[in-house]
Amino acid sequence: MTDAQVSPPALTPSAAAGASSDGAPRISASGVRVFYGEKQALFDIDLDVPDRAVTALIGPSGCGKSTFLRCINRMNDTIPGARVEGRILLDGEDVNDRSLDPVLLRARVGMVFQKPNPFPKSIFENVAYGPRIHGIATSRPELEGVVEQALKRAGLWKEVSDRLDQPGTGLSGGQQQRLVIARAIAINPEVILMDEPCSALDPIATARIEELIDELRAQYCIVIVTHSMAQAARVSQRTAFFHMGRLVEAGPTGDIFTRPGDSRTQDYITGRFG
């Protein structure tokens, strides 16, 4: 939380819109609305996400935090009937621009899901999947290097280096989640989105993932959706609180947890609902 790169506090949504004063936010959303068929899931979200920091999205179930996360890499495209309005700038480029290829966008914005979802392939092939698709490594030794590097950065190398040819689905839940993170960082994304990455894990595995997130913060822009307030407080530098499809407030994690500006935030973080 002492990170100098944290952008200035944007206490209220209205303030956040004009808060990109330092020009540093990696992702800048304004007026984001999402509809699933007739139902509106998100209402005018304005949020800036700084680079090289962890931004936590918190809020009760169904509040729209995962929906917002999926807007950033346009995963909502895969849901029939979903419609996204508004602007989300990634490095000043609108991700919803028609001319932008979502496939290339997703190569820049990695994603880790709630449940570990390794492919039914070997550990090596799981990590090599992205580099192969995007032609990052051309020769086998190069590919091996990329895979090793990614596994090392995900803190999994020591555990699996002797059994890279075994199925990724044979690992424990925590190892699978780290494998999935390795898979995501193997293609050098700029942003990593994590959708409740620890909700299916035990406390020890959760601690390992949190450590890993903290290490990855030095290189990536990370957005994490979490149900655990404690986790948000531990891993994030900035926190945004969503409620009923609206962004209630966003700011430095310390401020949100100690001096929330909104009574709903206060109620949520003190466990009165959610």
Added chain:
Amino acid sequence: MLTFIALLVLVAFSGAVYALARRRAGALALAAASPINSRPVHHGAYAAVWTAVPAALVLLFTGLLGDRVEETLVSARLPEAVRAMEAAERQVFLDDAISLARGKARSETPYPADLQVALDQAAGEVRALESRMRAFSLAAAAVLALAGAAWGLSRVRAPFRAREGVERWLQALLLACSVTAVFTTVGIVASLVWESWRFFQSVPPQAFLFGLEWDPQSAMYADQVVSEGAFGAIPLFAGTFLIMLIAMLVAAPVGLFAAIYLSEYASARTRAIVKPLLEVLAGVPTVVYGFFAALTVGPLFRAGFNAIGAQLVGGPLNELGLYLGEVQNQMALVAGAVMGVMLIPFVSSLSDDIINAVPQSLRDGSLAMGATRSETVKKVVLPAALPGVMAAMLLAVSRAVGETMIVTMAAGLQAKTTLNPLETVTTVTVQIVTLLTGDQEFDSPRTLSAFGLGLTLFAVTLMLNVVALRIVQKYREQYD
């Protein structure tokens, strides 16, 4: 008829026993301080089952075996003159006696006076015997039903575990059903093996399995020795294999791609229209495909090949042109292609279910890596669905191998060992049909060879299934 009425009465009676036992148990439950072991329904069911099942078994058995017992008993007491008759005549006599006893028309065989007397006497005996047996079976059933009811009702006590009793009866029923299936299979295999063994008495197995000539007609003449090699099954299996191969070349890619389109790309609306349409294709009777192949596709293909042949004649490919010019309506290609079309909905429907069963999280994971849809399908979804898709393909192969009608109508009857899809070929199933239809002597090698073919075909499909299961298991272990 009487048995049927008795069964109805039995059902009504056991229904009453059920209600009675249930009421008693209900009263027990109300009176008891602590909860009784089984619920009133179980007590009722327990008593009803004991009432109905033994009695019903007696009724059914006497109904089924009654005629046999009757014949044995009566034929043991026939007069000397009748017993001296030949087996077939004696059977007619016996049947007549039974018909008379039952008040039906007997056969028109004229009998001499003494036999006529014997016939009337036998008919009288049959009548007496039948009424005695009927009375016996009804009495036995009634006694059993009453005893069962008494036993069941007497056990309605608080600590009695009627639940477990009912469970055991259910288990017995389920076991009986599975045993029936197994015994039927065993029976079929046994008859196949037995008849095949008889066949292999006259034709050595190696000549059958590895013989290159199939010409069962040559054994038709009674005085002719079965020439060796006339029962060589290789051409039939080659034909079967060739047609199966052509059919799978059509059905596997088209069916699989259709499944991929339906499950991965199609919108909900397209899917709702296309899937039922594909399934209509599965409902077309094979005989319809058969005449479609014989009357439409066959002539069309022939015209096409003949036209190509006409173009080639006189050119550098003169030989080929001449050959194509002589192609006939009936060829492996026509039968295979139409069979392939028949298998498309089979493959696509199974594969579609399997592909849909691949968890969405895998697709999301791949898409979120920046993979395109087709990369996702090719590298994640299909590998994950592979065991199921393989199983679907092998099931389709089994159907292709067993399919008869299309091949009978469109592939010809000539047994040839060839891989040329433009030749007429014949398959194992077609030969079995031609061997067993019409008037046939039932112990000539010609007829028995059908069982040899059946057994071999059975062994082949069994092997296919075992291999399929192995493959599926191997992938399961690796990826689940």
